[in-house]
Amino acid sequence: MAEDGPLLNYFPDPPPFFKHFTTKNIERLKEIEKEADNGTEASNGIANPSSKLSTEQILALPTELRYLIPPPPPHDNESFHVFGEPAKSSGTNNFTQMMAFISKTLGEQFVLSDWTYTQLYPSTGSPSADPPSTSHSTDANIDRQQYLNRFNRSIIIEYISLLGIVAKNPTSEHKDRKLKHILTLVCNMHALINEYRPHQARETLITIMEEQVKRKKAEAEGVKVMQEKIRGVLEGFGKAVEAEGENEGGEEVKEVAHKDNKEERRREAQRGMWDAMDELLAQ
Incomplete structure (x- = not known):
């Protein structure tokens, strides 16, 4: 392995400042918070200790203690980056961004220069389909299927009308309006x-x-069936042992005559038990 080079980790190492999160440092930070809070009882843990210390006090702390204080949470409209992508605490309106991208692309390609998305149904408060600038409707239980059928019929009618316009004059200004x-x-x-x-x-x-749930019920039923099989095999094995014990006091000639049969029965019982065990372990 030394000749091939060092072995790389499958996962990256944690950031080095995790070593500062020790019990000793946490206790030190709690003591400083108590002193800054004029002896009042500090809250348990360090979930949000920044509210107990001022900015000057935080900057005056040692480096290992400053790592224990999380930064203040961002505001709803404040942007920050996650894996290189901009995000907000209130969530990202992907649908609005997609509509803006489509409008920008159409304008850059001189296809439909002034097209903008307009919502044609009552808002349901869904961030995926409702731009922030639109007014919210109090009707949150709209019949989506009815609106989808309306839009479908309107698209068919508008498409037929577009075909008529293009058939008469392919350069007509009404064509762009229909496309929009x-x-x-x-x-x-x-x-x-x-x-x-x-x-x-x-x-x-x-x-x-x-x-x-169905799979677990089937497994439970399989265990019950296997339990009954093993119980029957063990009962048969016990009866065979009892029969052997009862016949031990017989005559030596009779014992020699039936020795092979007893041994065969014993082996059959053992084979049955091992088969049942194999079947149980294979479940």
Whole structure:
């Protein structure tokens, strides 16, 4: 191994400052917090000790103690990076970002320069389909299937109308207006379909759990069946041993005559027991 080079770890090492999270350092930080809090009782642990010390006091701490104080949580609208991607505490509106990307791409390619997404159904408060600028509706139980059917029919009608416009004049200005309307309808359908994802995830989880319950019940039934088999084999083996014990006081000639039969019965009982054990271990 020395000739091939050092063995690399499958997982990266933890950050080096984890060594500062010791019981001694935690106790030291608690004492400093008590002194800063004028002798009042400090909270257990170091979940949020930054609220007990001022900025000047934190900067005056030794380096090993400053690592024990977590930074203050970011605000809802404050952006930070996770694995190189911008994120927010309130969540990232991926649908809004995707619509903005589509609008920007269409404008850069001079296809539909001024298209913007417009929501055509009441808002349900879902962050995946509701831009922050739109007004929230109090109706949270809209009939999504009804709106999807409406959008589908509208797309068909708009597409037929677009074919008529292109057949008469391929360079007509009404063509772009129809394309924008069709794109808006398709994006609204996409947003409504995405709102079914929590329901899909819930139903998928229910199905997985039901399958696990069925599998465990089948395993329990298999154990019970195997228990009965082993019990029958052991009972037969016990009867064979008892029969051997009863016949021990017989005549020597009779014992010699039936010796082979007894030995065969004993071996059969042992084979049956070992077969049952093998079958049990194979479950």
